[in-house]
Amino acid sequence: xxxxxxxxxxxxxxxxxxxxxxxxxxxxxxxxxxxxxxxxxxxxxxxxxxxxxxxxxxxxxxxxxxxxxxxxxxxxxxxxxxxxxxxxxxxxxxxxxxxxxxxxxxxxxxxxxxx
Amino acid sequence: xxxxxxxxxxxxxxxxxxxxxxxxxxxxxxxxxxxxxxxxxxxxxxxxxxxxxxxxxxxxxxxxxxxxxxxxxxxxxxxxxxxxxxxxxxxxxxxxxxxxxxxxxxxxxxxx
Numbered sequence: 757x758x759x760x761x762x763x764x765x766x767x768x769x770x771x772x773x774x775x776x777x778x779x780x781x782x783x784x785x786x787x788x789x790x791x792x793x794x795x796x797x798x799x800x801x802x803x804x805x806x807x808x809x810x811x812x813x814x815x816x817x818x819x820x821x822x823x824x825x826x827x828x829x830x831x832x833x834x835x836x837x838x839x840x841x842x843x844x845x846x847x848x849x850x851x852x853x854x855x856x857x858x859x860x861x862x863x864x865x866x867x868x869x870x871x
Numbered sequence: 872x873x874x875x876x877x878x879x880x881x882x883x884x885x886x887x888x889x890x891x892x893x894x895x896x897x898x899x900x901x902x903x904x905x906x907x908x909x910x911x912x913x914x915x916x917x918x919x920x921x922x923x924x925x926x927x928x929x930x931x932x933x934x935x936x937x938x939x940x941x942x943x944x945x946x947x948x949x950x951x952x953x954x955x956x957x958x959x960x961x962x963x964x965x966x967x968x969x970x971x972x973x974x975x976x977x978x979x980x981x982x983x
Contacts, residue, residue: 804970860904862906862913864911865912
């Protein structure tokens with residue numbers, strides 16, 4: 757299986773533009789999440805989902821929307837991009853509730869620049 | 872919210888040396904994870920710790936879950952050039968579902 761895949765790998769936007777970052781996993785994981793990584797700050801959780809049709813906010817949700825219509829896909833939408841959203845975005849997935857199996861696996865990331 | 876303090880922020884060592892890094896928290900975690908991130912890649916899981924006091928090894932890597940459940944350390948023995956990267960600790964708590972809290976990372980540089 758391919759694990760967690762993300763597209764695109766790189767993206768440049770102008771302020772005010774909208775776009776969707778794609779994330780897919782083929783491991784039948786219930787839990788999916790989006791993080792952003794900024795220099796010196798580790799990874800911060802944006803939104804997460806514990807199953808199809810269920811999403812919730814993480815630590816830094818403002819300016820981002822998500823939906824989970826299928827188990828496999830968890831897109832992240834920027835409705836009106838701002839320079840503060842310049843970052844590297846990572847999607848991750850895991851099982852839920854299985855001790856020892858709930859560790860998260862990360863995609864390769866999307867590097868976003870907002871001008 | 873919960874915060875993880877990871878230290879040191881960076882290390883520059885000679886090949887063959889041992890390395891130690893740690894994370895501390897003001898809150899209790901039920902799971903501690905250590906990830907490594909190579910440039911341009913996503914974090915890759917190195918070691919997962921599930922019980923207080925647990926000591927787990929993965930090759931040259933050894934990690935421990937602190938007995939207070941508020942800290943963890945990672946040791947790398949006999950470092951090699953491919954150990955270069957950023958190492959992150961992350962914690963999971965039962966009352967936060969699967970939400971991970973990350974440390975700020977330790978950037979490791981190894982001189983051949």
